Amino acid sequence: MDVSIIGSGYVGTTIAACLADLGHDVLNVEIDEDIVATINAGEAPIHESGLEERIAEHAGTNLRATTDYDEIRETDVTFLCLPTPQTDDGALDLAPMRAGAESLGRTLAEKDGDHLVVVKSTVLPGTTEEVVAPILEEESGRRIGDGLEIAMNPEFLRMSTAVEDFLEPDKVVIGASSEGAGATLRELYDPILEREETDLVETDVREAELIKYANNAFLASKVSLVNELGNVAKEYGADAYEVLAAVGLDDRISERFMRSGLGWGGSCFPKDVNALRAGAREQGYDPDLLDAVVSVNDEQPRRLVALLAEHVPLEGARVAVLGLSFKPGTDDVRKSRALDVIEHLRERGAEVVAYDPVAIENVRPDYPEIEYADSADAALEGADGAVVATDWPEFDDLAFDGMANRVLVDGRRIDVDRDALEVYEGLTW
Numbered sequence: 480m481d482v483s484i485i486g487s488g489y490v491g492t493t494i495a496a497c498l499a500d501l502g503h504d505v506l507n508v509e510i511d512e513d514i515v516a517t518i519n520a521g522e523a524p525i526h527e528s529g530l531e532e533r534i535a536e537h538a539g540t541n542l543r544a545t546t547d548y549d550e551i552r553e554t555d556v557t558f559l560c561l562p563t564p565q566t567d568d569g570a571l572d573l574a575p576m577r578a579g580a581e582s583l584g585r586t587l588a589e590k591d592g593d594h595l596v597v598v599k600s601t602v603l604p605g606t607t608e609e610v611v612a613p614i615l616e617e618e619s620g621r622r623i624g625d626g627l628e629i630a631m632n633p634e635f636l637r638m639s640t641a642v643e644d645f646l647e648p649d650k651v652v653i654g655a656s657s658e659g660a661g662a663t664l665r666e667l668y669d670p671i672l673e674r675e676e677t678d679l680v681e682t683d684v685r686e687a688e689l690i691k692y693a694n695n696a697f698l699a700s701k702v703s704l705v706n707e708l709g710n711v712a713k714e715y716g717a718d719a720y721e722v723l724a725a726v727g728l729d730d731r732i733s734e735r736f737m738r739s740g741l742g743w744g745g746s747c748f749p750k751d752v753n754a755l756r757a758g759a760r761e762q763g764y765d766p767d768l769l770d771a772v773v774s775v776n777d778e779q780p781r782r783l784v785a786l787l788a789e790h791v792p793l794e795g796a797r798v799a800v801l802g803l804s805f806k807p808g809t810d811d812v813r814k815s816r817a818l819d820v821i822e823h824l825r826e827r828g829a830e831v832v833a834y835d836p837v838a839i840e841n842v843r844p845d846y847p848e849i850e851y852a853d854s855a856d857a858a859l860e861g862a863d864g865a866v867v868a869t870d871w872p873e874f875d876d877l878a879f880d881g882m883a884n885r886v887l888v889d890g891r892r893i894d895v896d897r898d899a900l901e902v903y904e905g906l907t908w
């Protein structure tokens with residue numbers, strides 16, 4: 480199938496390379512010329528395991544990138560993989576989606592054949608049918624249902640395992656405006672749907688949109704609940720990891736997403752939970768539980784720093800912050816809990832020396848005044864205390880000999896040699 484993908488960020492690039500791998504002819508349409516040049520040179524514009532080799536294999540044959548929307552007319556299906564950021568007050572910002580839909584609509588005005596437009600971006604219920612579809616109709620002069628079809632197909636991939644998640648998903652959700660649109664997407668995903676482990680959910684567009692938010696809200700809430708239980712466990716002097724490992728044996732609950740500590744960050748959970756809260760309020764419903772999910776999450780970095788302060792007077796202290804990315808395996812620092820830890824430490828007068836295996840250059844522009852170390856050992860050298868903000872596997876081998884005080888407060892339950900420390904404190908254990 481000839482597929483075009485508008486937006487070549489994490490999602491657009493990953494699904495382009497994967498769909499090319501499944502044998503489709505794929506065109507990435509992207510406004511950033513550097514990204515276009517990188518893909519056409521057979522390289523990956525983002526770091527994801529399994530991505531570079533797929534782009535190298537398919538670029539120049541059945542994978543190409545362009546800044547030219549006109550080339551979309553040579554394709555049958557277009558995925559919109561555009562950003563859906565949050566506004567300053569937490570609501571969903573649809574400006575990039577509107578701009579992309581306008582350009583696509585103008586392009587499709589000059590196409591005679593059938594075309595399917597698929598919203599892949601995370602958008603609130605009603606957006607596909609009440610915002611994107613009218614723009615497409617207005618700009619193209621065509622009508623949905625009359626050779627122009629629309630569908631919503633949310634994406635559940637995680638950063639750092641994006642390729643594997645896309646090719647081997649638990650589920651594929653298709654919300655289609657017509658039987659034909661659904662059939663096209665089933666054909667496109669056929670090799671993925673043939674896997675026994677992949678469930679196909681066919682539903683209406685509005686439900687498909689909400690499934691994505693409900694999924695992320697559920698996962699974020701699970702981590703906040705685990706953190707709340709962890710905070711209570713700590714008060715009782717109990718180990719939350721032992722407690723929750725046992726709780727997870729109940730298969731109604733599951734052992735996954737049970738790691739308590741510093742909380743959730745990243746480019747998705749914070750903005751999606753906030754968009755759902757703002758959207759619910761707009762509909763006249765106060766989402767009290769989701770509000771609490773966010774406030775529990777917001778408190779964890781402050782709690783971590785308060786715990787360190789019980790052992791180290793923070794004013795003027797040199798404190799090593801180990802880990803900056805929002806989770807291991809990525810250099811992404813968007814809404815990383817580590818940044819909140821740095822803020823709290825600095826508010827309390829500490830001097831921060833930070834280390835991360837890959838994310839330092841993404842933090843430095845916003846925090847030019849803190850010190851950055853080349854290794855975890857270098858960060859710990861002479862430190863009055865240290866905190867673990869990201870569970871990078873290399874932190875399991877930390878050595879503490881160089882520290883001025885061997886005090887470690889762990890926000891991520893790393894597998895460190897606790898006997899090598901004078902003080903080891905876990906945030907929830």
Ligand SMILES: NC(=O)c1ccc[n+]([C@@H]2O[C@H](COP(=O)([O-])OP(=O)(O)OC[C@H]3O[C@@H](n4cnc5c(N)ncnc54)[C@H](O)[C@@H]3O)[C@@H](O)[C@H]2O)c1
Binds near residue numbers: 487599600638746
């Ligand atoms: N990152 C994830 O792990 C993930 C997972 C599932 C769903 N999502 C959702 O998918 C959507 C895209 O997320 P992302 O992380 O890929 O975003 P991103 O910011 O990494 O990428 C978006 C890309 O779109 C490009 N772009 C912006 N306007 C354009 C236009 N008018 N025409 C062409 N290109 C344009 C940008 O230059 C950028 O490269 C969001 O709604 C997000 O919530 C993200």
Ligand SMILES: O=c1ccn([C@@H]2O[C@H](COP(=O)(O)OP(=O)(O)O[C@H]3O[C@H](CO)[C@@H](O)[C@H](O)[C@H]3O)[C@@H](O)[C@H]2O)c(=O)[nH]1
Binds near residue numbers: 748805806
């Ligand atoms: O037990 C856990 C699991 C996760 N986290 C934290 O939760 C955040 C998110 O982790 P993860 O879900 O692995 O990362 P993302 O790449 O942000 O993926 C989420 O967001 C994507 C974008 O919407 C969705 O597609 C994915 O399904 C969803 O898992 C990170 O800060 C983790 O440290 C915990 O604190 N404890």
